[in-house]
Amino acid sequence: MSIDETTAARVAKLARIKVEPEALPALAGEFNTILGFIEQLNEVDIDGVAPMTSVTPQRLKRRADEVREGDQQAKILSNAPDAREGFFAVPKVVE
Amino acid sequence: MTRLNELGLSAARDALRAGETTSKDLTEACLTAIEAAGALNAFVHQTPDLALARAAAADDRIAQGDAPAMCGLPIGIKDLFCTKGVPSQAGSRILEGFLPEYESTVSQNLADAGAVMLGKLNMDEFAMGSSNETSVYGNAVNPWRRGNDDTALTPGGSSGGSASAVAADLCLAATGTDTGGSIRQPAAFTGTVGIKPTYGRCSRWGIVAFASSLDQAGPMTKSVRDAAIMLEAMCGHDAKDSTSADIPVPDFEAALTGDIRGKKIGIPKEYRMDGMPDAIEALWQDGIAMMKDAGASIVDISLPHTKYALPAYYVIAPAEASSNLARYDGVRYGHRAKLDQGDGITEMYEKTRAEGFGDEVKRRVMIGTYVLSAGFYDAYYNRARRVRTLIKRDFEQVFAQGIDAILTPATPSAAFGLGEMTDADPVAMYLNDVFTVTVNLAGLPGIAVPAGLDKQGLPLGLQLIGQPWAEADLLNTAHVLETAAGFVAKPAKWW
Numbered sequence: 001m002s003i004d005e006t007t008a009a010r011v012a013k014l015a016r017i018k019v020e021p022e023a024l025p026a027l028a029g030e031f032n033t034i035l036g037f038i039e040q041l042n043e044v045d046i047d048g049v050a051p052m053t054s055v056t057p058q059r060l061k062r063r064a065d066e067v068r069e070g071d072q073q074a075k076i077l078s079n080a081p082d083a084r085e086g087f088f089a090v091p092k093v094v095e
Numbered sequence: 096m097t098r099l100n101e102l103g104l105s106a107a108r109d110a111l112r113a114g115e116t117t118s119k120d121l122t123e124a125c126l127t128a129i130e131a132a133g134a135l136n137a138f139v140h141q142t143p144d145l146a147l148a149r150a151a152a153a154d155d156r157i158a159q160g161d162a163p164a165m166c167g168l169p170i171g172i173k174d175l176f177c178t179k180g181v182p183s184q185a186g187s188r189i190l191e192g193f194l195p196e197y198e199s200t201v202s203q204n205l206a207d208a209g210a211v212m213l214g215k216l217n218m219d220e221f222a223m224g225s226s227n228e229t230s231v232y233g234n235a236v237n238p239w240r241r242g243n244d245d246t247a248l249t250p251g252g253s254s255g256g257s258a259s260a261v262a263a264d265l266c267l268a269a270t271g272t273d274t275g276g277s278i279r280q281p282a283a284f285t286g287t288v289g290i291k292p293t294y295g296r297c298s299r300w301g302i303v304a305f306a307s308s309l310d311q312a313g314p315m316t317k318s319v320r321d322a323a324i325m326l327e328a329m330c331g332h333d334a335k336d337s338t339s340a341d342i343p344v345p346d347f348e349a350a351l352t353g354d355i356r357g358k359k360i361g362i363p364k365e366y367r368m369d370g371m372p373d374a375i376e377a378l379w380q381d382g383i384a385m386m387k388d389a390g391a392s393i394v395d396i397s398l399p400h401t402k403y404a405l406p407a408y409y410v411i412a413p414a415e416a417s418s419n420l421a422r423y424d425g426v427r428y429g430h431r432a433k434l435d436q437g438d439g440i441t442e443m444y445e446k447t448r449a450e451g452f453g454d455e456v457k458r459r460v461m462i463g464t465y466v467l468s469a470g471f472y473d474a475y476y477n478r479a480r481r482v483r484t485l486i487k488r489d490f491e492q493v494f495a496q497g498i499d500a501i502l503t504p505a506t507p508s509a510a511f512g513l514g515e516m517t518d519a520d521p522v523a524m525y526l527n528d529v530f531t532v533t534v535n536l537a538g539l540p541g542i543a544v545p546a547g548l549d550k551q552g553l554p555l556g557l558q559l560i561g562q563p564w565a566e567a568d569l570l571n572t573a574h575v576l577e578t579a580a581g582f583v584a585k586p587a588k589w590w
Contacts, residue, residue, distance in 0.1 A: 046478060
């Protein structure tokens with residue numbers, strides 16, 4: 001599997017990271033180096049082996065469905081780059 | 096005479112309890128040492144006022160006879176831990192200015208035990224790196240040098256600032272985190288002790304997430320005894336982390352009996368790598384001899400899927416990272432790019448993340464995005480998770496044979512020069528974790544212990560890997576190795 005510039009651009013778009021067109025060839029090259037390294041996994045016989053979902057054989061705990069903490073609007077907004085009237089503010093989303 | 100900042104946790108604790116010193120004096124000695132160590136770039140956010148206030152409170156507690164093990168002991172905290180009201184940037188530009196409204200469970204546990212936080216420690220950005228060269232703060236520098244050569248060396252990564260600070264006696268101990276070797280490799284590069292506990296031992300709540308199924312916090316210390324003391328204070332069940340283990344925490348220090356007679360130590364043949372330096376091979380043989388002399392039996396074992404651990408890691412860790420780092424979008428915290436006229440929300444995300452993330456982080460987020468994308472999920476991500484099952488099974492099979500612990504080198508080399516790997520491809524840097532990454536994939540505890548010096552006078556470490564939840568036993572074995580190796584060298588002060 002070889003990654004070309006179009007694929008590199010598509011991946012950057014999916015990851016929501018702006019990459020200038022002139023940086024795409026180098027990026028595609030790095031992807032190919034890393035993916036080439038990962039290709040070794042194709043040598044392994046994985047027939048009948050389940051994918052790991054949890055490294056420890058524990059069941060995740062459940063808790064009672066009740067409000068434990070809340071009403072912390074000011075704290076939640078305190079680090080926002082742009083907060084107005086109790087909301088996170090962002091550029092226009094819908095035309 | 097030993098300066099107070101040169102003490103380890105156990106010696107300082109004993110001195111505090113005996114009334115021979117105060118937390119205030121210990122803390123001031125560390126703050127003075129930090130002040131003089133700007134060249135190491137280990138502490139990136141200093142909190143002297145907070146430290147002195149906590150030291151005063153600790154001295155009061157000690158006077159009242161309430162002195163838990165960590166009470167009054169000054170430590171550094173890796174920048175990955177969220178600390179209330181104190182910058183917590185994970186070494187990234189994208190979290191510039193972020194002041195958490197909450198405290199991570201591990202740093203809270205340490206504070207509750209009376210520990211004194213001196214400040215935040217340098218690290219690779221989002222813990223992605225093996226040399227501390229991806230940090231927004233610039234490189235942390237290893238206090239060790241090659242003889243009289245003044246080339247600046249890496250303290251390793253990602254917990255490079257923690258390792259540098261502990262080795263240079265800027266603090267008594269520090270927290271680290273380990274996703275693929277980020278505690279054990281820097282410990283080995285700096286002649287310090289670092290343990291990654293079993294997955295689930297330490298709560299991950301409030302620690303900036305890299306790869307959630309692999310991340311674990313642990314202590315970085317000057318001795319195995321110190322590691323036992325600090326680990327006990329850090330771990331314990333936490334309802335805020337659903338993967339936190341609800342099992343009792345043993346008295347780790349009490350487990351240090353020094354007796355490992357009859358224990359079976361496995362030596363995995365797959366850890367003998369082509370091109371491994373002679374010094375590493377010799378160190379490993381020395382370690383085997385030490386274990387034998389202490390009455391353990393040495394058993395040759397095989398972990399056949401070892402070779403596939405790094406490639407599996409470089410699918411799973413970036414996949415989880417791409418998901419975890421999706422939250423850095425310029426909306427809720429940290430950096431937001433300046434936008435041009437007409438830019439919408441997509442441009443805001445893309446520009447913010449392009450400006451806020453460094454190259455290695457971008458690379459891993461995009462690799463993770465690729466391996467999770469439609470059409471590649473099975474070929475890459477699911478295949479890697481199946482290989483992970485096999486890697487864990489390798490360990491389960493040797494433990495079922497009665498192996499108590501596994502002895503390996505900690506790293507394939509001694510500390511290298513900062514910048515020496517700049518032109519290498521990313522995979523060359525990844526090979527640093529070849530001996531440590533299996534342990535994260537299998538969720539096991541692993542500890543790096545300094546065991547010798549190479550020809551250039553640089554420290555080298557050995558790694559011991561234990562059974563799940565058997566940190567107490569593992570620490571005892573490490574303690575025996577430490578005692579036998581008798582590593583006492585310290586870096587000559589040049590900073």
